[in-house]
Amino acid sequence: MSRCQPPPSRSTPLGTMTLGLVLLSATGLAQTTTLPTLTLEDALARLAQAPSVTAARLSVQVAQQNYAAARNALGVSVSVNGSAGYAGGFTSTAADGSTVNTASSLSGSAGVQFSLGLLPWASSQIGLQASARSLALAEARQQETQASTRLNVYAQYLAAVVAGQDVALANQTVAFRQRQQAVAQAQADVGNATPESVLSAGADVLTAQASALSAAADLDAARRNLAALLNVDLTGTVFPSQPPSTFILPDLAALLSRARTSSRAVLQARNDLADAQDTLNTQQREANLPTLNAGLRYGPAGSGGLSASLNVKDGTAGVGYTLPLGGSSGADRLSASLTGSYVLYSPGVRAQVSAAQASVTQGQLSLNTAQSDAELNVRTRYSAAQTATINLRTSATQVQVAQAGLDAAGLRLSAGTGTQDDVTAAQITLAQAQRNLLAARSTAQQAVLQLENSVY
Structure with missing residues (x-):
């Protein structure tokens, strides 16, 4: 069994009136209060403060320091070395029964060594090339991060601009739909409109108010997203910049x-x-x-003197000088050595x-x-x-x-x-x-x- 619909109310529903007053009061407040503004240029100027940009910049600085360290490692490395020894005196008996006394002695040496990554496959050369590649990659990541963050600023700022336009349009639509509802109600009072037309006008008002709320929420979300991106407070901020x-x-x-x-x-x-x-x-x-090591030495027969070495597989060369302490063990002479091995299988x-x-x-x-x-x-x-x-x-x-x-x-x-x-x-x-x-x-x-x- 169908029931008759009650006649439409002659007054505006309370929810509709309340929401309309809220929207109108917000519009009036915006017109009478000077709100802070943020231009797109100001927002882009704050990009350097974004956490992602800061992290990328620090990564580049670390890569630059690593590259500088690798480049410095190409130079000559200098090291010093030394040794000391003591042999106590003792007494021994010779074959003929005589006693032989051996005095105590001191021995030692002091030297300096210079080494250099000479061949292209030396670890210092390879390390420099790897550091250069890492630096280039860090710089590329920094550019990518800056471009991505810049795009995010544009996206959030322009979203706020469009949302602000949506809010203005929605408020204008709400006012128009409320006027249409009032006209429909007045016409119904004198019998020139049907209850259905009044209900339809009321539905149009509710739809317009829902659109206004959605637009306000979109504006608030865009404002909050931009504030989080720039790490600033943008409460109530107006966005005047327009896209080209x-x-x-x-x-x-x-x-x-x-x-x-x-x-x-x-x-x-x-x-x-x-x-x-x-x-x-x-x-x-x-x-x-092959594992090949070549060496030259000029000095006393025992130890000390000037020396040079080359390690083929490691690609390193070295020059050094060692001064024997406690007297030399012979005349100076030149000696050479060559050692190596090769893995056949x-x-x-x-x-x-x-x-x-x-x-x-x-x-x-x-x-x-x-x-x-x-x-x-x-x-x-x-x-x-x-x-x-x-x-x-x-x-x-x-x-x-x-x-x-x-x-x-x-x-x-x-x-x-x-x-x-x-x-x-x-x-x-x-x-x-x-x-x-x-x-x-x-x-x-x-x-x-x-x-x-x-x-x-």
Whole structure:
């Protein structure tokens, strides 16, 4: 059994009235109170304080210090050495029965040694190359972090700008829907409107109020996200900066070239390949080079004098001088020595070489993949930026259409064939089109920034 619906209330619902008063009071407060502002330039100027940027900068400083230490290690290393000994006196009996007394003696030496990583595969040379690669990678990561953080600032700031426009549009829509509800109620009172039209007008008010609350929540979320990113308090802050109205896309070929050579992922893959190549070179030297040590010495026959040495496998050379203490043991003379060994067969060494070769092959494949991914990323973002700029022109055209609609509504009102509600509705349509254009400009700017960041 169906029941008759009760007649619509002649008064505005309490919830609708309360929410409307809140929105109107907030609008009035914004109009009478000077709120703090934050421009986009000011927000970008605070990027250096972002935690991620600070961490990346510290990583570069550490890499620079490591590189400086590795470069200093290429120079000559100096070390000193010394020794001392004591032999006590003793008495012995000779074969003929006589007693032989041997006096106590002191002996020792003091010397200095100079060493240098002479050959290209010396550990100091390899360490310098590895430090240079690590520094380049740290700098690439810093650029990537700065670009990513900068994009986040743009995204959150522009989100706040669009949300602010949404709040203004929503408040305007709420006021219009409340006026329509009041008109429908007045018409129903004199029998010129049905209860359904009054209910429909009330539903439109509730929908507009829900949109207003959602817009206010979006604005608050964007403000809080930007505050967390910049580590500042942005309570009640207004965001006056606007995105540009036109954009010029960068050259695609230049972007592809930079991404394939200097992007962070490509540098990481290239460093991994270089490390694998260093390991392979080391294993090949272990397998193919003999353990060869050559030395020269000029000095007393016993010890001391000037010496020079070369270790072929380690790639190091050294020069030193040792001064014997307590008297020399003979005339100065030149002596030379050469020692070495060679592994004729070792399955373990050969297996290590094969494993290192496989790592190099894998590293080359990873580098090729990283370069292909970098190129694909650039092309994808370039296409997205093109689409965003096309949508921007479409939104601009929609603003022109809405403006023409508003002009037509004004003419109809002047001619007596239209109503003020028609003009207000056209004004809201224009405001919505302007909001959509602002959002399209925001999207286009972020798409262009993402395209520019694709090289990092």
